[in-house]
Amino acid sequence: MIKIVLIGAGNVAFHLCQAFKNSENTKVVQIFNRTLENIAVFPESIDKTNSYTKLKEADIYIIAVSDDSVSMxxxxxxxxxxxxxxxxGSVAMKTLSDKNRKGVFYPLQSFSKSRKVDFSEIPICVEASEEKDLELLKVLGKSISEKVVVINSEERKRLHLSAVIVNNFVNYLYQxxxxxxxxxxxxFDLLKPLIKETALKIESLxxxxxxxxxAKRNDKKTIEKHLHLLKDSPYKKLYAEMTEAILREYSILDNN
Amino acid sequence: MIKIVLIGAGNVAFHLCQAFKNSENTKVVQIFNRTLENIAVFPESIDKTNSYTKLKEADIYIIAVSDDSVSMxxxxxxxxxxxxxxxxGSVAMKTLSDKNRKGVFYPLQSFSKSRKVDFSEIPICVEASEEKDLELLKVLGKSISEKVVVINSEERKRLHLSAVIVNNFVNYLYQxxxxxxxxxxxxFDLLKPLIKETALKIESLxxxxxxxxxAKRNDKKTIEKHLHLLKDSPYKKLYAEMTEAILREYSILDNN
Structure with a gap:
């Protein structure tokens, strides 16, 4: 049984807590947050504290707070x-205080309180400064997910950047x-089946x-029509630039 | 029973043919294509021709060819x-020859031969120059989909433009x-659960x-880190511009 203290009251802490609760191999022995009200929604059975002096013994202390607060x-x-x-995803492991052994447990997913999460599919990216800690983080990862990968801080930066592109930028295009x-x-409902199919297609292709x-088929007539439709729109520039980027992507590769 | 002649051998013709075949209310009586080899994969039971003089009697003739060829x-x-x-999606109804009554039957989805299609969820956008034809197209649409909408050519242009953004541009971001x-x-497998969640989230939010x-939370530190990571990348410009667009989207609306 891996004993865990969770620090934080955000979406990641909330969903991790649920996942650990559902696993037979893990036990959240305590949740810490500066304001206790924010962790009132967490399971009643778990001890809660807002005092650093009252932190319980555990195998792993998981800090799930905003990027800027990790160090402090x-x-x-x-x-x-x-x-x-x-x-x-974006904070280097070395940012953690030297007082303790360091590690990262990064679930690569976008969490919102209102949506249920199936952790079994979520890649858990782990890193640790000591080999035996890495092994423990792997076991911890496998207790909630089928996909655990060892990723160093440099790789994780790249992963987080890519995640911003396929999640935040993509959602902006939906907007x-x-x-x-x-x-x-x-x-907007009219576009939903297309959005879903576009996302599902890349699972096999x-x-x-x-x-x-x-843009892919260099269909200048349609591109011109679209730019004309957007002539007074703030999105004209975005359309032109995305189109140009796709044209470049394919022409560059055709020339190779 | 609505009798249909299908013209074309592409993905749309292929999947429409399957859908009509599975419906009790429709019958594809013939498939036309200039080269018969290309329609050999269509069901054997359906008559095939490459001659305009041999077109059969039908209630509806559906031209499912490339945009540029519709008029010809x-x-x-x-x-x-x-x-x-x-x-x-992008061709006006009036592009069709005046010799016949005109209409549009636009299934708003991205089709590929290798992927199965569930038509019941796909919005079918219909338009016709005559009221009774519009009614027939609605009935035809309902025979394969739960979502049939009357959309005029102007609206369809806008719809197609938006479809390009949430399908083609989004897929480019996946690239x-x-x-x-x-x-x-x-x-890339590491990103697939995130891509799926991002697409599914907007069905309820x-x-x-x-x-x-x-960009949404104006987190300049992370943005700077990402731009630094991309300093020698062709994607730096794209990152900067998408970030700027999101910042603008939210600041403009905050100022209102």
Whole structure:
């Protein structure tokens, strides 16, 4: 049984807590947060504290707080030589305080409180400064997910950057589509099946091969029509640049 | 029973043919294509021709060919006063020849031969120059889909433009993510659960509310880190511009 103290009250802490609770091999012995009200929604059976002096004994201390607070929180620890990990995609492991053994336990997913999470599919990226801690993090990862990968801080940076692109930037394009339809009083629902199919397609086909559309086939007539439609729109520049990028991607590769 | 002649051998013709075959209310009586080899994969039971003089009697003639060929194919028809529709998102209805009654039957989805299609969820956008033809197209749409909407040519243009953004541009971002990982020998599989969640999230949450990430929360430190990571990358410009667009989207709306 791996004993865990969770630090933080955000979405990652919330969903990790659920996942550890559902696993037979892990036990969250305590949740720490500066304001106790924020962790009131966590299971009643788990001890809660807002005091660093009252942190319980555990095998792993998981800091699931905002990126900017990771360093400070780890410095505030009164414990020594414990395994203390953070859950952030963009924070280097070395950011953690030298007082304790360091590690990272980064679940590569976007969490919101309102949506259920199936951890079994979520890649858990682990890193540790000591070999035996890495082994423990692997076991911890496998207790909630089928996909545990060892990723160092450099690789994790790259992974987080890519995640921003396929999650945040993609969602922004959904917004653009939604806004363009709204201007004509058309429902965004019309695009939902297409959005779903686009995302599911790349599970079996690499995105380079899945690419279709006017830019991919260099269909200048349709591109011109679209730019004309967007002539007074703030999205004209975005359309032109994305189109140019796709044209470049394929022409560059054709020339090789 | 609605009798249909299908013109074309591409993905749309292929999947429409399957859908009509599975419906009790429709019958594809013939498939036309200039080269018969290309329609050899279509069901054996359906008559095939490559001659305009041999087109059969039908209630609807569906032209499912490339955008550029719609006009020419409809001009080549020897029949008169029939209901002739195309399936294109970006071609105006008036592009069809005046010899016949005009209409549009546009299934809003991205089709590939290798992927199965569930038509019941796909929005079918219909338009016709005559009221009774519009009614027939609605019935035809309902025979294969639960979602049939009347959309005029102007609206359809806008819809197609938005579809390009949430399908082609989004898939391009998947490529960018994949390429960035490849440079570090990281597997694109790591991003697939995130891609899926991002697409599924907007089924219950408007994309404006679903937006997260460094640009949304104006996290300059992370943005700088990412731009630094991309300093020699062709994707640096794209990252900067998407970030700027998201910042603008939210700051503009905050100022209102």
């Amino acid at each position: 929180v780890s410095e505030n620890f009164l414990l020594n030589n414990k395994l203390v990990v953070h859950t952030s 653009v589509g939604s806004n363009l339809l709204e201007e004509e009083a058309l429902s 690499p995105p380079f091969e899945a690419q279709t559309g006017p | 194919v409809s001009e080549n028809f020897l029949l008169n006063n029939k209901l002739v529709v195309h399936t294109s 960018v993510g994949s390429n960035l990982l490849e440079e570090e020998a990281l597997s 408007p994309p404006f509310e679903a937006q997260t990430g460094p």
